[in-house]
Amino acid sequence: MRRWKSRGLAAIGGVLAFLVVGLAPPAAAEPETPVAYPSGSTVTRADRLGFDACTAPSRAALDAWNGTSPYRAVNIYFGGNNRACAQPNLTRDWVHDVTAAGWKLLPTYFGYQPFCMFGDKPHRYTVTSAAARGNSDADDAVARAAALGVRPGSALYADVEHYDRENSTCRTAVRRYVSAWTKSLHADGYLAGVYVHQDSGLRDLSNSYDSTSYARPDAVWMARWDGSTSLQGWPTAPDSHWSAYQRAKQYRGDHDETWGGVTINIDSDVLRAPVATVARTYRVTSTSPLNARSGPAASYPVVRTHEPGATLSVLCQATGQQVGTTKVWDRLAGGAWVSDYYVSTPSDTTFTSSIPRCLYPGQVTIDTLNARTGPGTSFPVTGSQLRRGALAHVICQKAGGTVGTTNVWNKLRDGRWVTDYYVANRSNTTWSAPVPRCP
Known part of the structure; x- marks a missing residue:
């Protein structure tokens, strides 16, 4: 450091893997303890x-x-x-x-x-x-x-x-x-x-x-x-x-x-x-009040509104329902979502490079975990396996084939899919807030 420094598993997938290999489900215990991400967060x-x-x-x-x-x-x-x-x-x-x-x-x-x-x-x-x-x-x-x-x-x-x-x-x-x-x-x-x-x-x-x-x-x-x-x-x-x-x-x-x-x-x-995750400041560009919702689509409930020209603290961006020319939605520091189409980010068609994608990683709880092209063990394995303790960089979750006690699958930052059963988060039976659902 400064001044004071001393010089000087292939996861087979599906229920079969659980039964044959005899692996215990992930738990809120050592060594892979889950992170209790609040809604206004991202990695x-x-x-x-x-x-x-x-x-x-x-x-x-x-x-x-x-x-x-x-x-x-x-x-x-x-x-x-x-x-x-x-x-x-x-x-x-x-x-x-x-x-x-x-x-x-x-x-x-x-x-x-x-x-x-x-x-x-x-x-x-x-x-x-x-x-x-x-x-x-x-x-x-x-x-x-x-x-x-x-x-x-x-x-x-x-x-x-x-x-x-x-x-x-x-x-x-x-x-x-x-x-x-x-x-x-x-x-x-x-x-x-x-x-x-x-x-x-x-x-x-x-x-x-x-x-x-x-x-x-x-x-x-x-x-x-x-x-x-x-x-x-x-x-x-x-x-x-x-x-x-x-x-x-x-x-x-x-x-x-x-x-x-x-x-x-x-x-x-x-x-x-x-x-570090630090919010970036932008403003509302719509001519009428902008609805902030509990998820990245108009089907989610409105949790508050922001007046035209109001300042927004943007944490990260994710894919959601298309609005205008973009499918990008912004997650705010308070945890709500707004369509990026009505926010003064540099683009109204795609992601902004300086704003991180919304990520909610959990550590892998199995020696090696296969990543697949889709949310189920019927999809082909692609890319390298994730090793025990690796961070599975989850951007969203979707229902798919059942593995162990859950049918939830995680889409990773690189577009691949892993079963949520072998990722340490809040649950190995259902969805884990605040991870959004995949569109």
Whole structure:
């Protein structure tokens, strides 16, 4: 991190798979705990280079780097009792404005550290206090994230600095802390990430990846300063762990870079991982009040109306009923939906590239899960399988062939389908709010 861093199953499908393989249904338990997404939420992904700096840069500095540097993501140290640097720039307006300018944010919480951490950070947990500290840090992180406008569905990353893993009690303490952090964030509708050293935290969390004693975090951000931007071939975690938009790497440590005439001291990162969700502001373009509905179609009930010219906080976009020239609907921060045809986004025919698609991922609960071309086991298998613990990036749900206890199928961000039975969410028997129904 900054300054304080120690240097240095094929699823056969259908009821037959359940009966023959004898697999238990997914449950709200370790290691794949479900996320309780509220209606006003979505998960945002980033696939790009980024950087982290001890203090959030000014808007002017980021403007200078935007378009001149190779970076399009920046971390924010948004809380934690071991956070070292002042954050004069880090306000709700700053978060809104830099997101509107195209930056993805990697929210980092520097809270309690393991008692065997290398370094001099004062606030630490023991093996007996680790779970309580993980819970309290997660609660504080959610409150601080919300105050900055970092919405549910965001991934919040706990900074777990390098520690002495020769101490077996300390390894247990770290796992307890991360498990509590993960479960608490999931209960509040956030994804759980961790920043870890390749030789301590990553190794230990990978070793307990399938343990039913600990909740598995959704994403890992590894420190290994070897100059390589590869997110595969890591020496202390197999590629099958955190395999679907669940990895980031800090590949170069403390150094200065100058772009657009502005110099910042940074670490360099590569991301293919969940990041912060922040609402973008648009306005109503209709000449009469715009109905906001409980789903992305005119058949859903009206939950409120917005006057012409009113400001809308848009979280994400999804496909729904065609209105005018578009099938795109916008999900608002309050959870309701409006047709994008009457919103001042750049297009009234298709999706806006700067607005994320509505996503509600859950971890895969089976060793390997087949993805198919349609919502049933009669459809052909397509593409690579999803591995246990991978995030199934669900955009909508539809009734299909019965698997286990459900006929619900999930359409993924890439257009493929997986049975909901093997995805950890609120239910393995019926629909999972707030995931929309597929049109």
